[in-house]
Amino acid sequence: MNVKLFPFVVFIVIVGCSNPSSNKSDRMTVVVDSILNQMTLEEKIGQLNLPSAGEFVTGQAENSDLAKKIEKGMIGGLFNIKTAARIREVQKLAVEKSRTKIPLIFGMDVIHGYESVFPIPLGLSCSWDLKLIERSARIAAQEASADGINWTFSPMVDISRDARWGRISEGSGEDPYLGSQIARAMVRGYQGNDLSANNTIMSCVKHYALYGAAEAGRDYNTVDMSHHRMYNEYLPPYKAAIDEGAGSIMASFNEVDGIPATANKWLLTDVLRKEWGFKGFVVSDYTGLTEMIEHGYGDTATVSVKALEAGLDMDMVSEGLLNTLARSVKEGKISEQQINNACRRILEAKYKLGLFTDPYKYCNVERAKSEVFNAANRAEARSTATQSFVLLKNQGEILPLKKAGAIALVGPLADAKENMTGTWSVAARFAESISVKAGLEKALEGKAKVLYAKGSNLDEDEAIEERATMFGKTLHRDKRTAEELRNEAIAIAKKADVIVVAAGEAAEMSGEASSRTNIQIPETQRDLIKALLKTGKPVVLVLFTGRPLALKWESENVPAIVNVWFGGSEAG
Structure with a gap:
């Protein structure tokens, strides 16, 4: 490998790594000091900039606008880019064409698996199995790192007690102790x-x-609570993750004590660094810095200064730090030392990842061929999914199903492989996920007959269904009337010994910007269940959901209910 860093940096890396008497922290300090001393103010500010990569086309990366910024040292990392080949090509621009030769860090939302997707985090928490949960993250890291990623925006450890909030699906529920253990x-x-x-x-x-804790479960809404409740109920999972050695932390969109978290010095410095001793770096959420402008916190230059002073180190997408800090230094509004402190923490993260030793260490295309979405990982995802399911009711011991006779499978989620991975499964292979229909047919092959009908659409409102199935997670909406769909389902149900209804939410009915005021099963699906119950056949509700749902009617009328959340690639 022929990679050229600053000559002095290369010397320091070699000498530091070959000196057994120097500890890891000392060696890191020497290397980072040497780099900082040779950087211009603009290059230091560049390390604080984290834009989204979009889709680079392999072989054309160096012709993009982002490439020009990388070559000028104006970017410290990228996110939303995958595959070892693409990332290697972009990394090459940084380490071979920029003046500083400083490698980039590459991030992605690897939330509950990479291409082999595990149950949504709320579902994982229901396993109460910490070793299992740790293993799911280990496999996710194995796959993501094989495909070029070295930084994940996970875990999400936000305590939530309002099921209307869409992002409850991404966390571990309401309990601070369980949430803390899962964070670790x-x-x-x-x-x-x-x-x-x-x-x-x-x-x-x-x-x-x-x-x-957003008011009324409305995403991005105000948060207002006492410090007593903060410290006892909401802060413990963050601290647990820090105590376990988490390398970075993301500031939230909301206010804390009336001050946006992105520029909240009490939160980012007094608590995080002084009380808890956090040594890593802090990144904003997506455009979190410039969104403070709309809240009357100042113009871009002002919010950038306030964020840096508060303890923010890296700006995701806004480019507020990139475009204003140099001028703010000249105007005396911020010091270069404060920029040095933030830049140091970014460089330290890259050092800890080993990128100064080998910037291409995550770019071996051969690893991805054997380590991503392989049979062993999918088998573990399948096993993990079974341990996340929650049996809510089993009147008459309908479950487990007998492997004999005829089973009617109905519902909008029955043949919906694109929805099995749930929300925030950005790297998933939707088309290769296992649907309930496919899984049931395989399990009963040669033993029992599976009769299928869709029965209903997700919702009578086509616009709601379109919104709930975005990002390629289609439910293949049926244009027939609700009555026609129900009648078809009733006809096959009459020929079956038992009815299995796969119903509930679509994958994107939970997640970011997916708060709901009505957390019941959509009415058209409930009408289908009512019609099926009238046949007199035993009914099993297989409930897909990204949040706790209000199931009063279902619990009173449906004999068997199993909550399967969104189980991942092997959900079916």
Whole structure:
């Protein structure tokens, strides 16, 4: 490998690594000091900039606008880019064409698996199995690192007690003790015991802080609570993740004590660094910095200064730090030392990841061929899914189903492989996920007959269904009337011994910007269940959901209910 860093940096790296008497912290300080001393103010500010990569086309990366910024040292990392080949091409621009030769860090929302997707985090929490949860993060890190990623925006440890909030699906529920233990397990799974290994990735704990306590469950809404409640109920999972060694943390969108978290010095410095001793770096959420402008906190230059003073180190997408800090230094509004402090923390993260030793360590295309979405990982995803399911009711011991006779399978989620991975499964292979229909047919092959009908659409409102199935998670809407769909389902139900209804929410009815005022099963699906109950056949409701749902009617009328959340690639 022929990679050229600053000559002095190369010398320091070689000497520091070959000197057994110097500890890891001392060696890191020497290397980072040497780099900082040779950087211009603009290059230091560039390290604080984290834009979204979009889709680079392999072979054309150097012709893009982002490439020009990378060559000028104006970017410290990228996110939303995958595959070892693409990332290698972009990394090459940084380490071979920029003046500083400083490698980039590459992030992605690896939330509950990479291409082998595990149950949504809320579902994982229902397993109460910390080793299992840690293992899911370990496999996610193995796959992501094999495909070029070295930083994940996970775990999300926000405590939430309002099921209307869409992002409740991404957390571990309402209990601070369980949430804290899962936070630790996820950090261990991602980072392992050697962050410099090529199969571990840096975790980013989010959303700091109190994001899950938004008023009325409305995403991005105000958070207002006493410090007593903060420290006892909402802050513990963040601290647990920090205590476990999480390398980075993401500031939340909401206010804390009336001040946006992105520029809240009490939160980012007094608590995080002084009380808890956090040594990593803090990144904003997507455009979190410039969104403070709309809240009357100042113009871009003002909010950038306030955020940096508060303890923010990296700006995701806004480019407020990139475009204003140099001028603010000249005007005396911020000091270069404050920029040095933030830049140092970014460089330290890259050092801990081993990128100064080998910037291409995550870019081995051969690893991805064997380590991503392989049979062993999918088998573990399938096993994990079964341990996340929650049996809510089993009147008459209908479950487990007998492998004989005829089974009617109905419902909008029955043949919906694109929805099985749930929300925030950005790297998933939707078309290769296992639907309930496919899984049931395989399990009963040669033993029992599966009769299928869709029965209903997700919702009578086509616009609602379109919104709930975005990002390629289609339910293949049926243009027939609700009555026609129900009648078809009733006809096959009459020929069956038992009816299985796969119903509930679509994958994107929960997640970011997916708050709901009505957390019941959509009416058209309930009408289908009512019609099926009238046949007199035993009915099993297989409930897909990203949140706790209000199931009063279902619990009173449906004999068997199993909550399967969104179980991942192997859900079916």
